[in-house]
Amino acid sequence: MPLLGEVFPDFEADTTVGPIKFHDWLGDGWGILFSHPSDYTPVCTTELARVANLIPEFAKRNVKVVALSCDSVESHQGWINDIKSFGGIIGDGFPYPIIADEKRDLAVKLGMLDPAEKDSKGLPLTCRAVFVINPDKKLALSILYPATTGRNFDEILRIIDSLQLTAVKKVATPVDWKNGSECMILPTLSEDEAQKNFARYSSVKVPSGKNYIRMTKDY
DSSP states (O other): OOOTTSBOOOOEEOBBTBOEEHHHHHTTSEEEEEEESOTTOHHHHHHHHHHHHHHHHHHHTTEEEEEEESSOHHHHHHHHHHHHHHHTOOSSSOSSOEEEOTTOHHHHHTTOEEEEEEOTTSOEEEOEEEEEEOTTSBEEEEEEEOTTSOOOHHHHHHHHHHHHHHTTSSEEOOTTOOTTSOEEEOTTSOHHHHHHHOSSOEEOOOTTOOOOOEEEOOO
């Protein structure tokens, strides 16, 4: 599995929109690759439908989305009809590609196999992985869910907001942060640097007397 900060592996794959070379497909923006144990499974169907309905939100953030499942493109194309029906998605086509990984080459390469979940042939399925890749093609975030636990894509949007903010500003986002709420000035900034970079901020008093919790909306 790639580590945070490393260049995410490039690869070629067949998808529901034809062959892609991953880095070329990503272009200059952000990307999310999220994996699924198998086609025609209940939790996966709910997730892909949710993401399809959230595509405008991802687009606002300049994020391209691609899914992966250990079945064929032909299987994916049939499954898409169920996904669209479940999600109330009207119209032709589907708003993002689904990668075919029948031989599990990518699942192995990216460390996504779940040993506890197997298909009808006894082969291991992928867990529910989430990889967020930044414009430098580096891994910005990874999360692994077991096959039985569906993801919260509102949380993933929140994560992207944090990643995109903290990539350009000298701040960190505190617990339960949401876009537009207060951030924390990085503790690596001296008081002089904080005053130069932030017109307004407040320090939270703690028993240790250390001035390391500095809150600001000035970002």
